[in-house]
Amino acid sequence: MADDRLIVALDVPNIVQGLQVADALGDAISFYKIGLGMLTGGGLALANELKGERGKRIFLDMKLFDIGATVEAAVRGLCQYDLDFLTVHGDPQVVRAAGEGKRGSNTKILAVTILTSLDRADLDANMIVAGDIAEITLARAARALESGADGVIASPQEAAMIRALPQAKGKLIVTPGVRPAGADLDDQKRIATPSQALADGADHIVVGRPIWAAKDMRAAAQAILADIA
Numbered sequence: 001m002a003d004d005r006l007i008v009a010l011d012v013p014n015i016v017q018g019l020q021v022a023d024a025l026g027d028a029i030s031f032y033k034i035g036l037g038m039l040t041g042g043g044l045a046l047a048n049e050l051k052g053e054r055g056k057r058i059f060l061d062m063k064l065f066d067i068g069a070t071v072e073a074a075v076r077g078l079c080q081y082d083l084d085f086l087t088v089h090g091d092p093q094v095v096r097a098a099g100e101g102k103r104g105s106n107t108k109i110l111a112v113t114i115l116t117s118l119d120r121a122d123l124d125a126n127m128i129v130a131g132d133i134a135e136i137t138l139a140r141a142a143r144a145l146e147s148g149a150d151g152v153i154a155s156p157q158e159a160a161m162i163r164a165l166p167q168a169k170g171k172l173i174v175t176p177g178v179r180p181a182g183a184d185l186d187d188q189k190r191i192a193t194p195s196q197a198l199a200d201g202a203d204h205i206v207v208g209r210p211i212w213a214a215k216d217m218r219a220a221a222q223a224i225l226a227d228i229a
């Protein structure tokens with residue numbers, strides 16, 4: 001049986017391959033993430049197809065960042081796709097604009113704090129305030145939530161400390177960087193197992209390659225579902 005807490009990242013190049021993965025997984029998976037890499041490959045059409053025809057939930061990972069008026073307009077337009085989750089960068093003015101854009105829709109706005117691909121040297125190069133990355137991540141999460149975000153994207157290592165924030169009460173925490181015990185890490189560094197990420201306060205986990213790159217996708221998904229059951 002599917003479990004909404006497991007979101008499969010469809011990081012394949014186009015709608016044809018996206019539908020192949022969704023067909024292979026069938027009723028084992030109820031929630032899909034579609035990202036920027038598929039935008040030119042029919043990502044929005046795939047979102048429509050999975051939502052409208054197959055009754056799946058959709059997380060559109062756009063990580064929007066622009067002036068307020070543009071973010072508001074982009075979110076308003078994207079909400080017509082009846083998305084479940086949509087990401088924006090966690091800067092307060094971006095989050096507030098997204099909140100305006102989503103008015104009247106059921107879409108939840110999730111804020112990105114600090115990309116997990118960035119280390120302290122990158123933050124220095126980007127002239128981001130001195131300090132420990134974990135502390136800056138926590139502060140950005142708190143501000144994004146105060147600005148009206150419905151939740152945040154976080155690494156499993158950050159999930160517990162974000163869950164402990166008073167601002168996180170009733171808000172969503174969604175964690176990528178999840179690997180079943182013994183699985184290939186690919187390029188992920190700060191990982192946790194599916195059950196550990198949920199125990200640390202995540203509401204949803206995002207898993208990509210361990211499922212869609214597996215020989216038997218359905219078996220791979222079912223092993224994760226068994227782990228979190």
Ligand code: C5P
Nearest residue numbers: 009011115116176177206207208209210
């Ligand atoms: O294949 P894998 O399970 O590593 O995929 C994780 C998904 O989560 C990818 O779509 C990746 O872009 C996304 N993601 C991430 N780390 C973040 C934010 C998003 O891995 N900090």
